[in-house]
Amino acid sequence: MLMSADGYRESLRAYRPRVFVNGARIDSVADEPLLAPGINAVGVTYDFALRDQHRTLMTARQSTSGQVVNRMLHVNETSTDLLYKLEAVRLLCAESGCxxxxxxxxxxxxxxxxxxxxxxxxxxxxxxxxxxxxxDVQDRDLTLGVAMTDAKGDRSLKPGQQANPDVYVHIARRRPDGIVIRGTKAIVTGAPYMHEFLVMPCRTHTAEDRDFAVACAVPADARAEVLEPYPAEGYRRGKKLKLQLVQIGWAEVELETARAFLAMREAAAADGIDLAIRSGWRSHERQAWLYQAWRMGLGNKAARPGYSNHQAGRALDIYLDAPTYAWLEKNARRFGFRRTVRKEPWHWERVKKWRPRVTAPRRGR
Ligand SMILES: Cc1cc2nc3c(=O)[nH]c(=O)nc-3n(C[C@H](O)[C@H](O)[C@H](O)COP(=O)(O)OP(=O)(O)OC[C@H]3O[C@@H](n4cnc5c(N)ncnc54)[C@H](O)[C@@H]3O)c2cc1C
Incomplete structure (x- = not known):
């Protein structure tokens, strides 16, 4: 069904993507003035499809379903389709800029x-x-972002040759119920106000890079929550230790700490607080770099390499605003977390074991 610009703007309220503008977290994309020009521009593609004088250019019949759809979602079959699409883009750009x-x-x-x-x-x-x-996309009249350009890392190397495979989106694991993807897409036009993203490879891949040849659709507010532990080396009080890490957002976190954090995040969400990790586990090299930077007068205080609880994967730097901090002060202990660095209100550590509370089933009478 064709939507109007107002309908499109309203539909964005059903999504909760993690969006930052000028360093500040945006609560509601639909209400953010700095995003309004982009939302209005996409809105023109909706409203014009409803106007009689633009209907020929702005709509088309999708032969595989027989439905009339927005031209921006139509799959071309004829040279006229190509021409009309081009003219539709001209028309829209003349009105909205892009x-x-x-x-x-x-x-x-x-x-x-x-x-x-x-x-x-x-x-x-x-x-x-x-x-x-x-x-389905045509029926719901969605707008999809194109997540194609990977971060790419060293441009002279193929994806599988990169020191860090996450500079390209790739299949990290295959499971009976599907695949787990991981990696970094760099630039997506209009990302904050898209409904979903089409994830696609950005270059030709050969057989050796088959794990990088992956395409799928991801809702704009999908969260990386599949806990897939992988081994890593950590440090605690100067001694090496073996860890199981998992990914939460872009942070890597020790497995038990991750479970406790996710439970805490769920409880916070029920109270309208959105918890997100800025920094979790750190490699020895990363800690050494931060320590050196601090010694040179750059950045926050950092512990000696081997002595930061970030290296044990149990310390989390959490994005803070006043309500988030107040919530953590009141509730973090329940999940085994405590603030441990006086001058760093964002730094929380798991200091106790956390176990989900299991309520015993009531006996039937
Ligand atoms: C306004 C804007 C909107 C965009 N929107 C989207 C979007 O919606 N979705 C999306 O997926 N992408 C988007 N992009 C990304 C765009 O497609 C990429 O920027 C483009 O493909 C180039 O990739 P890159 O930035 O990684 O540059 P690079 O690939 O790093 O290229 C930079 C320069 O280096 C050269 N170069 C690269 N590799 C080599 C090599 N091995 N040897 C020699 N020279 C080399 C290139 O020719 C080029 O001159 C957008 C970009 C812009 C500017």
């Missing part, structure tokens, strides 16, 4: 082709699965 949503169109058209060709060669069923997704 139509932005045409990127959704281009990505959908690319995946339409790629899935059909992949199936033809490998006998897979990607195309049918893509069509089901396409029709």
């Amino acid at each position: 139509a932005q949503r045409y990127l959704t169109h281009d990505a959908l058209n690319g995946i339409f082709q790629a899935t059909a060709r992949t199936d033809a060669v490998h006998g897979t069923d990607y195309h049918q699965r893509f069509l089901a997704y396409l029709h």
